[in-house]
Amino acid sequence: MFVVHCYHLQLVDILVKWFSGETHTHHHEDMGDVQISWNENVAEQEEVTTPHCIGCAEDPVAELEEWQRMADIEIEANRGQENTIENSANNDDSDKNSDEESGGKISNEDFRENNEPKNQTGSNVVVIENAAAPGSDLFSPPPPSKEHPEHQKKKLVNMGLSTALAIALHNFPEGLATFVAALSDPSVGVVLAVAIGIHNIPEGLCVALPIYYATGNRWKGFMWGCLSGVSEPVAALLGWAVLANAMSQTVYATLFGLVAGMMVMISFKELLPTAHRFDPEDTVVTYSVVAGMAIIAISLVLFNIMGFAKE
Amino acid sequence: MPVAEGNVGVAIGLVCGAGAATAIGASAVFFPSIVKLASRRVLAGSLGLSAGVMTYVSFVEIFFKAVDAFGPDNAGFDDAQAYNLATLTFFCGIVLMKVSYTIVTLTIIPKFLYFCSVVILHH
Numbered sequence: 100m101f102v103v104h105c106y107h108l109q110l111v112d113i114l115v116k117w118f119s120g121e122t123h124t125h126h127h128e129d130m131g132d133v134q135i136s137w138n139e140n141v142a143e144q145e146e147v148t149t150p151h152c153i154g155c156a157e158d159p160v161a162e163l164e165e166w167q168r169m170a171d172i173e174i175e176a177n178r179g180q181e182n183t184i185e186n187s188a189n190n191d192d193s194d195k196n197s198d199e200e201s202g203g204k205i206s207n208e209d210f211r212e213n214n215e216p217k218n219q220t221g222s223n224v225v226v227i228e229n230a231a232a233p234g235s236d237l238f239s240p241p242p243p244s245k246e247h248p249e250h251q252k253k254k255l256v257n258m259g260l261s262t263a264l265a266i267a268l269h270n271f272p273e274g275l276a277t278f279v280a281a282l283s284d285p286s287v288g289v290v291l292a293v294a295i296g297i298h299n300i301p302e303g304l305c306v307a308l309p310i311y312y313a314t315g316n317r318w319k320g321f322m323w324g325c326l327s328g329v330s331e332p333v334a335a336l337l338g339w340a341v342l343a344n345a346m347s348q349t350v351y352a353t354l355f356g357l358v359a360g361m362m363v364m365i366s367f368k369e370l371l372p373t374a375h376r377f378d379p380e381d382t383v384v385t386y387s388v389v390a391g392m393a394i395i396a397i398s399l400v401l402f403n404i405m406g407f408a409k410e
Numbered sequence: 411m412p413v414a415e416g417n418v419g420v421a422i423g424l425v426c427g428a429g430a431a432t433a434i435g436a437s438a439v440f441f442p443s444i445v446k447l448a449s450r451r452v453l454a455g456s457l458g459l460s461a462g463v464m465t466y467v468s469f470v471e472i473f474f475k476a477v478d479a480f481g482p483d484n485a486g487f488d489d490a491q492a493y494n495l496a497t498l499t500f501f502c503g504i505v506l507m508k509v510s511y512t513i514v515t516l517t518i519i520p521k522f523l524y525f526c527s528v529v530i531l532h533h
Contacts (some may be wrong), residue, residue: 112508160450170445177442256527257520264523268510270432272503274425276464280472281421287471292424294463296431301453303435304445311439323530324436327427331429335422346478348486356496359472360503362464368511370461378454388453391462 160377166308255313259320263306263327269369270299270327272361274334279358282342286402290395295331298370303328473500 273295281288303324311320338354345351374384438444473496479485480492487495493506 116440140524142513146466158452163448163450163453166445166448170442173442174446207414252531253524253527256531257524260523260527260530261520264514264519266432268514269507272507273464274429274500276467276472277425277428278421280467280475281424282417284471285420287467290463292428293468294460296428297432297456299428299450300435301456303432304438304448305435306432307436308445310530314470317439320439321433321436324439328429328432328436330430332422332426335425339418341421348479350483352476352485352492352496353499355472355476355479356499357503357506359476360500360505361507362468362472362503363500364504364507366461366465366468368507370457370464374454374457374461376524377450377457383451383455384458387458388462388465391464392466393458394459395463395466396470405435410476 100382137183162309163377164314169308169312252313255309259306259309259313259323262302262309263323265369266302266306266327267330269365270330271334272358272365274331275344275354276358276362277331278335278338279342279354286398287395290398294395299331300327476500 277288277292277295280291304407306327307320309320309324311317314320341354342351371384371388374387375381378384438448476496476499477492478497480487482488482492485492
């Protein structure tokens with residue numbers, strides 16, 4: 100558990116340093132061996148490099164909670180930056196009020212965490228430990244205690260990169276599908292583009308956040324998030340190149356068939372399993388799938404009624 | 411049926427818009443309040459919505475566009491052949507996707523990613 104604390108501590112330190120802009124003079128006596136050489140032991144690398152499934156987090160819900168916790172800390176840091184130093188005495192009260200204003204969506208743990216002053220790193224460790232404790236009740240494996248903070252960071256970046264690769268991979272057929280569909284029937288293309296855009300938003304988030312939290316560099320996270328989305332227009336341009344030079348209708352038809360199969364595979368292999376992992380009780384997933392179908396069906400029917408008849 | 415006429419600009423614009431949504435998500439690193447919006451249910455709902463639209467469009471629209479395009483008016487196959495060919499290409503698409511998933515999980519790719527992550531972290 101202690102190593103995990105150190106990891107949190109480091110991340111918090113990065114955030115605090117970022118927002119306060121001051122040089123950090125706090126020394127960690129217990130973390131003397133933070134600096135690792137590039138040639139580390141093979142066992143550690145093996146552990147990192149053998150994912151059970153590329154692009155799938157082992158525990159997306161825990162990751163999401165971690166991100167929300169980091170966001171809380173960041174929001175808190177932002178607020179602390181805005182406040183003057185004199186207000187630090189009644190900081191707790193103002194935080195409480197603003198949290199209550201924000202609509203009660205914040206859970207009790209976050210709430211308690213927000214109320215803790217963030218100036219002392221010692222209190223951060225305690226708070227994060229308290230907040231992380233309920234997660235371990237749910238039969239989840241205990242956090243790997245032998246991992247180094249540096250190792251954890253590498254794992255985080257590695258996770259972001261794996262997600263980026265997986266997303267770039269499935270954005271490619273999605274871009275191709277949108278392009279092909281929009282070419283043949285703009286109304287279908289619009290609805291498809293909106294649907295793909297909706298789920299691209301959380302995907303960009305899933306790539307950018309781990310890289311940002313590991314490196315402390317916003318632009319790095321943002322850049323890698325964007326890079327995973329670039330494959331979509333690239334696919335469209337490639338599809339255009341193929342279609343513009345295609346001499347036969349058979350190429351066009353084959354592209355349609357392939358794209359249909361790939362989209363079904365993406366939905367069933369990536370989108371739905373991930374959605375169910377975020378929502379294991381299935382409170383929204385099935386209904387949102389049906390809603391998606393209904394939305395596109397209604398829009399297609401409406402387009403027909405309004406007279407944009409298909410050829 | 412002409413292969414690509416007139417709509418190419420619209421189509422590429424739509425694709426760029428869909429891709430730009432990724433940048434919107436990635437911009438959450440600048441605005442932590444966006445992260446607070448991304449609750450479990452919101453993420454699950456958006457993924458499910460997209461999955462519904464994509465499967466419906468694939469089965470109902472794109473597949474039958476493939477049948478049309480293979481059909482006697484376009485590629486010149488007769489109706490039965492067109493349907494069979496569309497089915498064949500549909501499952502080819504599924505296999506293609508499965509192959510690309512398999513390629514990505516080959517050991518060389520995660521090793522490369524690990525190398526990249528070390529570089530990113532220390533750069």
